[in-house]
Amino acid sequence: MKKFFSIFLSIMILAVFSLGCSLDGDQKQIVSETKPKKLVVWDEIGKTAGIEPALNRFEQQYGIKVEVKEVDITKMLELLYQEGLAGNAADVITMPHTQLGQAVTRGLVMPIKVDKALVSQFNESAINALTYKGVLFGLPRSIETPIFIYNKKLMAQAPITFDELYTFSKEFTKYGYYGFLAPWDNYYFAHGIISGFGGYVFGEKEGIPSPKDLGLNNQGAVQGLEYIQKWYAEGLFPKEIIGESGTQTMDGLFTAGKVAAVMNDPRAIQTYKNATIDIGIAPMPSLPNGKPVKTFLNVKGWFVTPYSKNQGWATKLIEWLTNPENAKIHFEKTGEIPPLKQLISDPMIVNNEEAKAILLQSQNADPIPNLPEMAEVWNPMTKALQLTVTNRLEPQKALDEAVNAIIQRIQANQGK
Template sequence: MKKILSMFLIFVLALGVLTACGPQDDDTTAPEGDATEGQEEAGKPEKLVVWEDTDKSPALEEAIKTFEEEHGIKVEFKEVEMATKQRDQLRLDGPAGTGPDVVTLPHDQIGQLVIEGLIQEINVDQSVIDTFTESSILSQSYDGKLYGLPKATETPVFIYNKDLMEKAPETTDELFEISKGFSGDQYGFLALWDNYYFAHGVLGGMGGYVFNNNDGALDPTDLGLNNEGAVEGAAYIQKWYEEIFPKGIIGENGGAAMDGLFNEGKVASVMNGPWSFQGYADAGIDFGVAPLPKLPNGEPIKTFMGVKGWHVSAFSKNAEWATKLVEHLTNAENAKIRYELTQEIPPVKSLIEDPVIAENERAQAVAVQSSYATPMPNIPEMAEVWGPMATALQVVANQKAEPKAALDDAVKSIKTNIETNHGGN
């Protein structure tokens, strides 16, 4: 009897163990949604820190307010000069753990900062990427990976004195003929085409390129600065200097000379960027702005484009939330608010047709020209391009060398400098 009772007790105990190891009752299991929400809340930081450019923080206030309301995360911002100080300060504050989560940078610094390990790749949905122009997204990419989202773009445009030119011409051939009608100290059109930043628009429109683009990765060993199109573009530039442009706008003082002549009402039109608008307005010039006229081959002048973007610091401990903030700051609603407060043109497709930009002649011109533009290369090797190309273009402008020979010499120098300073990479 005792043996039977013992066996019965063993059976009951075993059954209890099996029951304890089995699935829990529904009323003791946390709902799946609550568990996910709890995990998200657990990973949510108390605050994120943003560095904005000087005198631009008012454009952040509404975007930060709505982000804080939606996610319950405090966002602090600090103004730090964008062109050099953010980069230099990030090098110090990032490793020290006192840096920001999000920074804003000119796109041509991206490659160097990636190499230094100061900013990190971001992952966003394709639907987010598709809201921006293709060229602006390309500007935020390095070696085929995305390192930021664009917030503003600028590129040279056609600016004309309405007292001297009724409307912007459609083609550079038409502009050339108009310019031949001016004489003495009066000029129909001026451009700084001995400066490669501006001259690229002509060389690029004719088929030249700096570094070949292989699926989003720029190849510094494949230069197109002396190909057939580039040579044709340099020859076209030489024609303008030979027949239209004065010698006084060649060299490092050319920009000041050109602006001075335009402000004095002696030039009907110039190629310049939106940074010049205020100075021309202060000089009392009634000027119009349009996309640049098309080249003789029917192609647009493919200007260099500069893009400012938002980036996530490599030292941020909250990269996913920092990326969410970058998405929020650059969405169409906040980009529109930013434009209204700063007049910086957002490369958001839907806003190009929005009345706030479409009905503003200057903004529309920059937006349209930006759609033709190509981002300045953001790889470190680009530093080796400016000097040799300036030399080549100046000897071309001064009629001291044939375009092909000048560009061949420039490319030879660029390749040597890249090999010396960048190990051929």
């Protein structure tokens, strides 16, 4: 059965590449396959209002009905597999890019072939997130990345550099008040500092990420962790924000007006607003080495499934959903930010402090690696961070141990 499915998938991949090569680059291209009566889209629960206007116009333009089903995005792939076997799967689905490696390995999404000019409209980092082993599998729907959030009553404006922020924090931090806090004992947030100093998760070989090349204990990674350690060692971060409840504690201090600024996910913004904090939002300041903080980037994308009998039209549909006009409508209705380069100067973004900050920060962000091996990185790196910021291990030793643990976990769990 597995052999049969493998052969089937190979045929489907060749078919979609052949179809893609026949497509013209114009947005109004004619798809060279029989026009279907209907396409089925699986969207995230609570987000369909963002795509309904685009789908209505698609139906009017091409005479193809589009049926939408809301699905729990965390269960999207499992449901696709189950419904695929039953012949009831979608033509197009949405999912986070971090699930792409698993989806490709299981044969649940197809490569897409689209015009290079269309691809170039998106932030490169977002396109990289939807590329697996050198092959593009989807188009970006929205992005999210950690940003700088500050209390305007305590900080007049966002600093441009971390040197400025450090000086501010040294003067401000006393009597239970803090100038700046970040959950840097959590690798998701600490990555931006480590990567900004030159560390990396997986290196690349001929443009393809290689789990055999780990850059998490190189000189840059050590320098990044030393910089993180400095903030804890000098009492600028309280010990209470270390551990599983650290981010929650940090949020409590910020909403209580005890912290001038934090590094956090955009999802925290509404919590801060609900606490009636007058917040400002900006990209992260630059590091002491002059480099940007290379935060982790999360990308949601649109993908074509191998169960679709109309993959050319399904590809056309995801191009339609992500074009600038429809992406702007999606943003207006859902607040999710599309990674389109041209929107950085659009009044819709310019006049939205949150969206502008996220879009600017995303230009310097690293997509979370979409390889299955990434699952083996989180725990060892978080352990290394916590051992360092609590002064139980020096940065080099902690990172060496983390890398050894990652290698062992990859060999044991990923068959590498």
